[in-house]
Amino acid sequence: MSNLEDEEAPDNKSVEDENVEFKKKITLLENTIANAGLRKSTSVEDESKFLRYENVALREKRAREENANLGAANSRPNHRNPHNDRSPSLDRQRSRSPTSSNSCSNCSKLLSELNEVKNELDNTKDSLLAVKAQAKELGTEKKKVTIETTPKDTDRYDRLTEATDNDSDREGTSTSNLTTTSTGRLSAKEKDPPYFHNEQNKDTISFNVWYRRIQNKLKLNANYFFNDEAKKMYIENRTTEKAARDLEPYLGNGPHCIKTSQQLLDYLKNEYHDHNRKEKAILEFNELVFKMNQDF
Numbered sequence: 001m002s003n004l005e006d007e008e009a010p011d012n013k014s015v016e017d018e019n020v021e022f023k024k025k026i027t028l029l030e031n032t033i034a035n036a037g038l039r040k041s042t043s044v045e046d047e048s049k050f051l052r053y054e055n056v057a058l059r060e061k062r063a064r065e066e067n068a069n070l071g072a073a074n075s076r077p078n079h080r081n082p083h084n085d086r087s088p089s090l091d092r093q094r095s096r097s098p099t100s101s102n103s104c105s106n107c108s109k110l111l112s113e114l115n116e117v118k119n120e121l122d123n124t125k126d127s128l129l130a131v132k133a134q135a136k137e138l139g140t141e142k143k144k145v146t147i148e149t150t151p152k153d154t155d156r157y158d159r160l161t162e163a164t165d166n167d168s169d170r171e172g173t174s175t176s177n178l179t180t181t182s183t184g185r186l187s188a189k190e191k192d193p194p195y196f197h198n199e200q201n202k203d204t205i206s207f208n209v210w211y212r213r214i215q216n217k218l219k220l221n222a223n224y225f226f227n228d229e230a231k232k233m234y235i236e237n238r239t240t241e242k243a244a245r246d247l248e249p250y251l252g253n254g255p256h257c258i259k260t261s262q263q264l265l266d267y268l269k270n271e272y273h274d275h276n277r278k279e280k281a282i283l284e285f286n287e288l289v290f291k292m293n294q295d296f
Helices: 002-039 043-076 090-172 207-220 228-237 241-249 262-270 277-286
Strands: none
Touching: 043 241, 090 262, 207 228, 228 241, 241 262
16 A cells, blocks of 8 residues: 555656646736736737637646556556546646636636727727817818908908098098008198298288198198107298298207297297287277276
8 A cells, every 4th residue: 555655656746746837837828918918909819819828738738647647557557446536637627627717717807808998098099089180170260260351351441441531531620630540641631831921912811820820730740740850840941031031040059049849939929920019009008098087
């Protein structure tokens, strides 16, 4: 009996070593499949490859065990236990089959989950592409609308501006004529007042009328005069002959010379406004009558 146990001990040891080696191969295969599934897109073909590899390993293992059992049976024909007629390889296969099925089910579950994640990513990409396409389409429509409406708005604005200018021209005193219009055009040019001679037989209008016309010209056509010096030159150019000769001493760069257009207007007003004011004052004084019943 002890001899039989001694003979069976090496065989059992070799089977255990083979079981350990087989479990290591299965573990390594599961890790390889898991890592490959995380790095690459998985499919049903990966699972079938794993199953084929496992079946091949099982068949090779079963063949080695059967060969070992046949060798043992041939060397010990009289010591075989009829009650233990089952093949050890079948027992080992049955004991190991639940583990193999569990490994297959875990791999199948993992592959299924990876396929679901891949499908979700694909759906997300499709949604993103659809949103980008819609945004691009909206941008194109916006650009088209802007290009189509801008000329219309410009034409409408020009028509309104032209209508406003026409109304202002008919009125003659519109505020829009005082400054440059929004389209860059100058205001309507007012008629220049006549030259002032300071001679009764040559002046067609009185100084008071001429003075008011000069003021209106400077006000209504202010956008024609770029600075105050231009206004001063215009006033000077509207005087001639005696009036120009009387004004000449006050023009120049001296300390007492006229510097601004307003100073020039004030000078002309003081000099020529109502030339007969002194005589009129004397006549009015002489017409005064002091009566006895009046107080002084």
